[in-house]
Amino acid sequence: MNFSSKLLENAVTEFGKLPGIGQKTALRLVLHLLNQEHSQVSKFTESITVLKNNIKFCKNCHHISDAELCEICTSHKRDQSIICVVEDSRDIMAIENTHQYNGLYHVLNGLISPMDGVGPADLTIAQLVNRAENTDVKEIIFALSATMEGDTTIFYLNKKLNTENIKISTLARGIAFGGEIEYADELTLGRSITTRVPYQNSLTK
């Protein structure tokens, strides 16, 4: 693209580094900001700066938090005996939105992926093992993506955790709500047949 201003080009380049934002979208966003009041633009940039400088990660579960411990870990209403292991904070928000889970979480900050150079030491696995051994945990749920990396991570964690007294579970796989059977992939459809549930059970949701 041909920019009439170096400053404009600079801002568009920076915006274009964000995931899913191409050059054209970046230009549209920058021109939008350029048309805003000065106060609005500084509110925008300050919200990012303040977030980056002051954000904390919960000491216990590594979730994004304003304090040393996050609201979930400090809540007395949550079941302290279940830990749901997730890849990042976004997964916690997604699960919280379902209102179907009332235990604690543990954020791994990624998945084991040798291809991307991410090994077990880069994740918060030691801390999870520590929590499993030193707190009164009865169940650990692996809520990780159904990908090669997710499966590898679950396999590794399962070996690492001393699971004698702890129940280990993973998310149910199957046809999604609203999913049409003819468009489901063979793996999912096959799994959903072999792990079929009694009709009465499927109603108690």
Place this chain on the structure above:
Amino acid sequence: MNFSSKLLENAVTEFGKLPGIGQKTALRLVLHLLNQEHSQVSKFTESITVLKNNIKFCKNCHHISDAELCEICTSHKRDQSIICVVEDSRDIMAIENTHQYNGLYHVLNGLISPMDGVGPADLTIAQLVNRAENTDVKEIIFALSATMEGDTTIFYLNKKLNTENIKISTLARGIAFGGEIEYADELTLGRSITTRVPYQNSLTK
């Protein structure tokens, strides 16, 4: 959405104000920035602040520029006798990318739109009239959107400009390259038939 941090919520809200960015995308962008180095994040915010504080608009054509006059207005290679009237700077970039135009521009900074409270006084119409009267302009091209607002603006400008010695033209309307006739709307197709061009002319592009 349920945010675990006020700072995070704040940043997501600010990002969500950008056009075409919803809550989910905003969260993804903010979490991406959160995972970047401090230096990268300050580069991002500074590029916006510097742009907003230092950007200038060309005194002559109102295009975004780093200097008092933009590169197009100061160029000796451009044909000073043609002015192409556009809605905003993005249109200039689009036209420049075609490499088919070698004259000057004039940015209106919007279109007349009574519904949105935008009247002629909000645009740079007076400056355009001034340019048309005081410089040696032979042709003015209206490159405005083919919408109600665009047509209204062209109608108003045509009345305002003293067009005795100036040729006024608008963009050609018709079937777009790659466009299929069966999917073209009646208005466009009808116009493209009534304003059909000799086959030989259509080749000289």
